[in-house]
Structures are given as structure tokens and as C-alpha cells.
Amino acid sequence: MSITIQINQLEKSVQHEGNHTTLLSLPHYVIESGEQVAMMGASGSGKTTFLELLAGITTPSAGSILLNDWLFHELRDNERSHIRLEKMGLVLQDFMLFPHLTVEENVLYVYEQYKDKMNTLLTSLRIQHLRKKKVKHLSKGEQQRVAITRALLHEPSFLLMDEPTSNLDPATARVIIQTIQEEAKKTGATLLIVTHDEKVANCFPRTDNMEKLNFAYNHQEALL
Ligand SMILES: Nc1ncnc2c1ncn2[C@@H]1O[C@H](COP(=O)(O)OP(=O)(O)OP(=O)(O)O)[C@@H](O)[C@H]1O
Ligand SMILES: [Mg+2]
Numbered sequence: 001m002s003i004t005i006q007i008n009q010l011e012k013s014v015q016h017e018g019n020h021t022t023l024l025s026l027p028h029y030v031i032e033s034g035e036q037v038a039m040m041g042a043s044g045s046g047k048t049t050f051l052e053l054l055a056g057i058t059t060p061s062a063g064s065i066l067l068n069d070w071l072f073h074e075l076r077d078n079e080r081s082h083i084r085l086e087k088m089g090l091v092l093q094d095f096m097l098f099p100h101l102t103v104e105e106n107v108l109y110v111y112e113q114y115k116d117k118m119n120t121l122l123t124s125l126r127i128q129h130l131r132k133k134k135v136k137h138l139s140k141g142e143q144q145r146v147a148i149t150r151a152l153l154h155e156p157s158f159l160l161m162d163e164p165t166s167n168l169d170p171a172t173a174r175v176i177i178q179t180i181q182e183e184a185k186k187t188g189a190t191l192l193i194v195t196h197d198e199k200v201a202n203c204f205p206r207t208d209n210m211e212k213l214n215f216a217y218n219h220q221e222a223l224l
Contacts, residue, residue: 002033002188003087003158005054009063011216012049024049025216026063033068036184036191038201041210045217047194048093050210051162054192055090056080067158085110089151089189091161095143099136103127103146106135111154121149124179126172140167145176152183159184161193165200177203 007029013022024046031037039047052058053065056072065072072080084090097106107118122128125145135143144167151159164180165173177200184191201207211217
């Protein structure tokens with residue numbers, strides 16, 4: 001099963017230094033089930049803010065996030081966590097790995113039944129030889145690939161990745177993006193990645209730009 005994302009009048013605001021600041025204002029945005037989208041946009045344009053809302057890590061100040069028929073933002077915290085665990089594969093800008101555990105232990109932490117799948121992915125992502133090593137001894141690019149392996153492991157319906165190739169050299173980035181896209185295609189997953197790399201974005205059938213989508217960012221720029 002795949003997932004369609006529908007956003008309506010979405011807003012995220014915070015109280016910052018005594019002021020009410022709107023970080024994200026997204027009137028309407030849709031990703032169809034099984035679509036593969038690359039999100040670009042300047043640093044600070046709201047990409048991570050948007051991904052954290054889609055993953056249910058934060059909640060909107062206004063508007064709606066519809067994942068298929070679920071009014072995702074209205075679910076209770078534990079229901080959102082359950083959907084995140086079962087249906088989503090996340091790679092965040094901070095990889096959220098356990099530094100003192102090995103690659104294998106990190107990847108299988110929640111889904112210990114997927115050992116074969118793990119080995120296939122580690123090989124595709126070219127880190128199979130590191131599986132017994134502690135994560136704290138890996139390079140940033142290797143750690144990033146551990147986070148990608150963990151995100152793909154349980155064949156989720158919705159893949160959300162925040163700059164998944166930011167620490168990789170161009171040749172490795174190409175291989176990693178190909179693996180992610182092939183996995184998404186195989187399982188029918190909807191895929192949204194954030195990237196600053198035009199070469200990566202060019203591998204995607206659809207590219208969006210948060211600078212244009214985020215009315216709060218446009219507005220802020222217009223005031224400068
Ligand atoms: N809790 C917060 N309080 C105040 N401002 C915040 C908060 N969280 C984010 N921001 C601001 O919101 C804007 C959007 O941040 P966000 O992390 O979404 O940007 P981004 O597009 O992911 O940037 P990058 O490409 O650097 O990762 C930034 O200007 C940031 O400083
Ligand atoms: Mg970001």
C-alpha cells in the first residue's frame with residue numbers, strides 16, 4: 001500500500017524571542033501515491049520544518065495534513081508514532097543513531113526480523129563490511145548510509161529523507177539515490193527527499209522548491 005499526501009492551509013508558528021514567528025505557510029500541496037519528489041530551496045526556507053510536520057515529529061499550528069484517509073495531525077501522539085514506525089522510513093538531518101551500538105544493532109534495533117533485507121541493503125549501499133563496527137567509529141557519510149538502511153528496512157509506504165546524500169561524494173551519492181529510488185519503486189512507496197544538490201534533484205521526475213512554496217519565506221524575503 002502506498003500513501004497520498006495532501007496539505008491544506010498548513011502553518012507552523014513558534015514564539016521566538018517574544019515574537020510570534022511563522023516558519024511555514026503552505027496553502028496547498030499534494031504528492032500522489034508512489035510519486036518520487038526532490039525538494040530543493042535555500043537554507044532556512046523551511047524544508048526540515050515541513051518534513052518534521054509530515055513525519056509527525058511536530059504538529060501544525062493550523063491547517064491539515066492528510067495521509068490517505070488519516071487526518072494525521074489530529075491523531076493522538078501514540079497513534080502518530082505507530083504510523084511513523086509502521087509506515088514511514090525517515091532519514092533526518094541528525095541521523096539519530098546509537099553511537100555505542102554497531103551498524104547491525106542500529107539497523108535491526110526495532111525490526112530484528114529483517115536480517116536478510118539488511119544484508120542486501122548494506123551491500124547495495126556499500127557498507128556491508130562495516131556491519132560489526134560501532135557507529136561512533138564511522139565517517140559521517142557511512143553513518144548517513146546506516147540511517148538510510150534503517151529507513152528502508154521495513155519496506156515503508158512513505159519515505160522521507162532530509163538531505164540523505166549531503167555527506168557523500170558525487171559517485172557514491174548517485175549509487176545511493178539509485179538504490180533508494182529502486183526500493184521505492186519496488187514497494188510502491190511515496191518518496192520525498194530534501195536536497196541541495198542539483199545533480200541529485202535531476203534524477204527525480206518531479207522537483208519542488210520550498211522558497212516558492214512557503215508563503216512565510218516569500219513574505220519574509222519581501223520584507224527585507
Ligand atoms: N524552534 C524554532 N524557533 C525559531 N525559529 C526556528 C525554529 N525552528 C526553525 N526555525 C527557523 O525556521 C526557518 C526554517 O528552518 P528549517 O530548518 O526548516 O530550514 P531548512 O530549509 O531545512 O534549512 P537547511 O537547508 O539549512 O537545513 C529557519 O530560518 C530557522 O532558523
Ligand atoms: Mg534542513
